[in-house]
Amino acid sequence: MELKASTRALLKEPLVHFLIAGAAVFWLLSGRAPDLGERRIVVDKAVVGAMVERFYGSFHRLPSPDETDGMIRDYVADQVYYREALRLGLDQGDEVVVRRMRRKLESLAVADAETAEPGDTQLQAMIDRDPARYSDDPRTNFEQVYLGADTPDSRAAANAQLTDLRSGKPINAQPAPLPAKLDSAGASDISGLFGDEFTLALRDQPTGQWQGPIASGLGLHLVRVSARAAPSKPSLATVRQRVTNDWRAAAIAKAQAEAYQQMLGGYDVAIELPK
Amino acid sequence: MRKAVVAAILLLGSTALVSGCHKLTKMVGTQTEVKDTAYPERVYWGDTHLHTANSVDAFGFGNRLDPEAALRFASGEEVTSSTGIKAKLSRPLDFLVVTDHAEGLGATKALYDAPRILISDPTLLRWYDLMHEGTKGSLQATAEMLDARAHGKLPAGLNDPAKGAERTHKVWSESLATVDNYNQPGKFTAFFGFEYTLMQGGNNLHRNVIFRDGIDKVSQVDPLDPSSELWPDKLWDYMDAYQAKTGGKVLAIPHNSNLSNGLMFMLTDPNGGPITAEYARRRAAHEPLVEITQIKGDSEAHPFLSPNDEFAGYGTAGWDMNNLLNTQPTKPEDYAGSYVREALKRGLLIEQRTGVNPYKFGVIGSTDAHTSLATADDNNFFGKHPGVEPNPNRATDSFVPGVPVERVGRMNWQSLASGYAAVWATSNSRAALFDAMMRHEVYGSTGPRMTVRFFGGWDFKGDDLKADWVKAGYQRGVPMGGTLKPHGPSTPGNGAPSFIVSALKDPIDGNLDRVQVVKGWVDQAGAAHEKVFNVVWSAMDQRKPVGGKVPAVGDTVDVTKATYTNTIGAPELATVWSDPEFNPGQRAFYYVRVLMIPTPTWVDYDMVKYHLTLDPAITLKQQERGYTSAIWYNPV
Numbered sequence: 001m002e003l004k005a006s007t008r009a010l011l012k013e014p015l016v017h018f019l020i021a022g023a024a025v026f027w028l029l030s031g032r033a034p035d036l037g038e039r040r041i042v043v044d045k046a047v048v049g050a051m052v053e054r055f056y057g058s059f060h061r062l063p064s065p066d067e068t069d070g071m072i073r074d075y076v077a078d079q080v081y082y083r084e085a086l087r088l089g090l091d092q093g094d095e096v097v098v099r100r101m102r103r104k105l106e107s108l109a110v111a112d113a114e115t116a117e118p119g120d121t122q123l124q125a126m127i128d129r130d131p132a133r134y135s136d137d138p139r140t141n142f143e144q145v146y147l148g149a150d151t152p153d154s155r156a157a158a159n160a161q162l163t164d165l166r167s168g169k170p171i172n173a174q175p176a177p178l179p180a181k182l183d184s185a186g187a188s189d190i191s192g193l194f195g196d197e198f199t200l201a202l203r204d205q206p207t208g209q210w211q212g213p214i215a216s217g218l219g220l221h222l223v224r225v226s227a228r229a230a231p232s233k234p235s236l237a238t239v240r241q242r243v244t245n246d247w248r249a250a251a252i253a254k255a256q257a258e259a260y261q262q263m264l265g266g267y268d269v270a271i272e273l274p275k
Numbered sequence: 276m277r278k279a280v281v282a283a284i285l286l287l288g289s290t291a292l293v294s295g296c297h298k299l300t301k302m303v304g305t306q307t308e309v310k311d312t313a314y315p316e317r318v319y320w321g322d323t324h325l326h327t328a329n330s331v332d333a334f335g336f337g338n339r340l341d342p343e344a345a346l347r348f349a350s351g352e353e354v355t356s357s358t359g360i361k362a363k364l365s366r367p368l369d370f371l372v373v374t375d376h377a378e379g380l381g382a383t384k385a386l387y388d389a390p391r392i393l394i395s396d397p398t399l400l401r402w403y404d405l406m407h408e409g410t411k412g413s414l415q416a417t418a419e420m421l422d423a424r425a426h427g428k429l430p431a432g433l434n435d436p437a438k439g440a441e442r443t444h445k446v447w448s449e450s451l452a453t454v455d456n457y458n459q460p461g462k463f464t465a466f467f468g469f470e471y472t473l474m475q476g477g478n479n480l481h482r483n484v485i486f487r488d489g490i491d492k493v494s495q496v497d498p499l500d501p502s503s504e505l506w507p508d509k510l511w512d513y514m515d516a517y518q519a520k521t522g523g524k525v526l527a528i529p530h531n532s533n534l535s536n537g538l539m540f541m542l543t544d545p546n547g548g549p550i551t552a553e554y555a556r557r558r559a560a561h562e563p564l565v566e567i568t569q570i571k572g573d574s575e576a577h578p579f580l581s582p583n584d585e586f587a588g589y590g591t592a593g594w595d596m597n598n599l600l601n602t603q604p605t606k607p608e609d610y611a612g613s614y615v616r617e618a619l620k621r622g623l624l625i626e627q628r629t630g631v632n633p634y635k636f637g638v639i640g641s642t643d644a645h646t647s648l649a650t651a652d653d654n655n656f657f658g659k660h661p662g663v664e665p666n667p668n669r670a671t672d673s674f675v676p677g678v679p680v681e682r683v684g685r686m687n688w689q690s691l692a693s694g695y696a697a698v699w700a701t702s703n704s705r706a707a708l709f710d711a712m713m714r715h716e717v718y719g720s721t722g723p724r725m726t727v728r729f730f731g732g733w734d735f736k737g738d739d740l741k742a743d744w745v746k747a748g749y750q751r752g753v754p755m756g757g758t759l760k761p762h763g764p765s766t767p768g769n770g771a772p773s774f775i776v777s778a779l780k781d782p783i784d785g786n787l788d789r790v791q792v793v794k795g796w797v798d799q800a801g802a803a804h805e806k807v808f809n810v811v812w813s814a815m816d817q818r819k820p821v822g823g824k825v826p827a828v829g830d831t832v833d834v835t836k837a838t839y840t841n842t843i844g845a846p847e848l849a850t851v852w853s854d855p856e857f858n859p860g861q862r863a864f865y866y867v868r869v870l871m872i873p874t875p876t877w878v879d880y881d882m883v884k885y886h887l888t889l890d891p892a893i894t895l896k897q898q899e900r901g902y903t904s905a906i907w908y909n910p911v
Binding site for chain 1: 316317343347366367388391393404407408409441456457459724726727728740741743744745777778779780781782783845846847849
């Protein structure tokens with residue numbers, strides 16, 4: 001059977017999806033949605049089947065005939081009260097009902113996004129949009145000597161210490177629990193230890209020779225960069241989980257926002273604030 | 276009959292109607308190779324104690340953020356809080372343990388999501404309606420739930436462990452899948468865990484349970500519900516059974532001993548008899564760590580127990596009046612079983628008698644936030660629960676806004692923006708971090724990420740600091756959490772233990788005031804003692820000790836602007852300290868406390884941001900601190 005193009009397009013709409021899903025779910029709960037004034041309550045196989053299934057789900061056995069009768073009596077009473085309440089308009093202006101309805105639609109709106117599996121093309125596109133996010137940090141090999149707090153005195157002494165280091169003489173470093181040598185350290189690791197200011201300054205230091213002093217959140221340092229490696233291009237294979245997490249989080253947020261915007265588009269909203 | 280159906284709906288948590296399908300997507304990532312270093316070269320920061328919307332009280336308090344949001348936030352992403360505020364950490368954490376309450380896991384959310392028409396229990400119906408009314412009603416409902424829990428009056432529909440098992444399994448399985456998706460060895464470790472919310476009346480005996488293993492092993496068990504238990508024995512049985520069944524490993528961390536009314540670190544066993552060697556061994560093996568500081572107060576030391584410690588009493592005010600649920604006042608004789616320093620002393624006493632120390636634990640800090648947001652920075656603090664996320668009233672609200680302080684016992688300003696766990700591990704992976712926790716090579720901070728090293732040996736000298744002292748520390752001594760190697764005839768040194776102590780400030784926080792060594796010991800008569808030694812401090816030339824006390828570091832805090840300057844204190848403090856009062860016949864422990872210079876509290880940041888006028892009794896500045904695990908000495 002061929003579907004018309006417009007019908008096919010309609011079926012792709014998320015709003016339509018969740019309205020269909022909503023109707024289906026509603027039907028599951030109550031047999032079918034009652035019309036206002038509907039006076040016939042039908043307890044058919046589908047209704048009883050759903051009750052029995054729920055019962056089995058929690059007790060791992062089938063209900064006895066008495067228990068089934070009890071559930072049916074209850075169901076009928078629920079329907080009577082529910083329809084009478086609807087007839088009387090008791091759902092109107094009831095904040096609890098309003099919130100519940102909103103929440104049902106909200107969770108239906110994101111149900112697809114929560115279980116969808118993105119294809120490689122979609123994931124690759126996400127990487128291509130923001131490769132820096134998924135690439136490794138740039139890596140640096142460097143040594144550092146900690147000179148203590150950044151004071152006029154320590155700054156004044158730093159140049160002589162730099163000269164000593166350059167000529168291979170040992171100097172008096174401050175004993176801090178900082179590594180003297182870091183291999184293949186990523187920018188975020190360096191920032192964690194020294195703060196962002198140091199990471200930025202380190203980026204500008206020439207390689208091969210002791211340099212400094214440069215300041216960190218801890219004080220002053222002399223540094224010698226021996227090698228730098230540019231960030232590797234992110235490959236889908238290595239960052240698949242991360243990009244999938246991001247894709248899903250974005251898809252859920254988007255589904256929620258779009259569903260709301262579409263529904264909102266069908267309304268004129270007039271806000272009249274008290275003067 | 277009707278009731279059974281209602282329970283079924285509630286306990287299953289969701290029909291297709293309610294939550295739709297949830298995130299049951301499987302792990303798709305490739306496992307990154309992580310190399311372990313020969314010894315721990317860097318410290319990893321994390322939170323071992325965080326609640327999401329799956330926790331029965333967190334959801335009630337208004338938390339709508341699931342474990343995924345919690346993991347994204349901890350790993351450095353921006354998320355929107357339950358009250359609609361953009362939230363991001365100044366720096367990512369290295370690891371996170373989502374520890375939702377096993378008891379009633381997902382139950383409040385299930386109640387909230389259930390069709391109203393199917394709820395017949397009048398109490399549940401009341402809470403249902405309150406929760407749907409909005410934040411205020413939700414807080415009220417949760418306060419009532421906690422109250423009912425304290426008095427053992429929770430409706431069966433919410434609390435029956437047998438009937439709740441299925442819902443628990445479902446919520447747990449979903450949570451495991453999410454946590455696994457966010458575990459990135461080498462970059463960010465996501466542990467599996469839960470909270471075992473053990474209580475006697477309102478006395479807090481809570482434990483966090485952390486697994487070392489992957490989803491293949493952990494998914495073989497469900498979290499354990501403590502509701503009918505009074506003591507942790509059943510938890511230890513559960514842990515043993517898990518290890519036997521899977522070959523995996525699991526540990527437990529008690530927290531908020533300060534709210535246990537003396538029951539957390541008792542001198543006796545649960546029946547009032549003396550603690551046996553077997554009981555002591557069992558406790559120490561299952562509970563290698565204790566959470567020493569968190570939002571609900573600090574449990575290091577109390578002024579009543581440590582009158583000579585001028586810095587005891589940080590974060591104790593308000594929390595030391597009553598037990599957790601405010602059902603019983605705390606009596607002075609309860610304090611000894613409620614604070615960590617005293618527990619370390621009691622451990623020595625019990626070891627003296629039985630040969631085994633039940634309280635030979637390391638210490639960490641964590642948040643216990645119920646917002647899904649692991650914040651412990653005073654200038655970026657999201658509070659204990661969504662009712663006290665940033666808003667102009669939270670500084671002067673009660674701990675549960677809308678519920679009078681007489682009922683909840685504390686004002687919210689008494690909450691601390693604390694704390695984090697620091698772990699010296701050989702890599703950022705579940706295995707390496709867990710193993711470091713087992714050997715107690717960890718410390719706790721009230722928030723600032725200060726780096727602290729502590730080694731104990733017999734022959735450390737000041738000159739060691741000029742060379743590679745970390746290597747020397749590991750080669751010739753033991754790190755924090757260890758026991759001094761036995762002193763034999765051929766051991767070098769003068770016979771007293773010596774310690775390498777080194778502390779470095781957080782690169783984006785305040786300078787350090789001082790480093791102290793806290794010693795506890797047992798004398799020949801069998802009495803326990805303690806003493807705090809100032810071992811290194813800033814501007815030592817000017818700050819000469821007077822009467823055994825080091826003059827205060829000063830104070831640069833301007834509370835009208837919520838600012839401070841690093842013009843006082845020092846960025847790093849290091850020394851080699853030898854115990855001048857060492858007696859080789861006396862069992863002892865030593866741990867380090869690092870004090871930061873005074874900085875503003877979160878309340879002060881709020882005061883400035885929201886232009887508040889506050890009661891002068893409210894604390895606007897503080898000296899934040901770090902506590903290391905102890906190093907123990909046993910007489911030969």
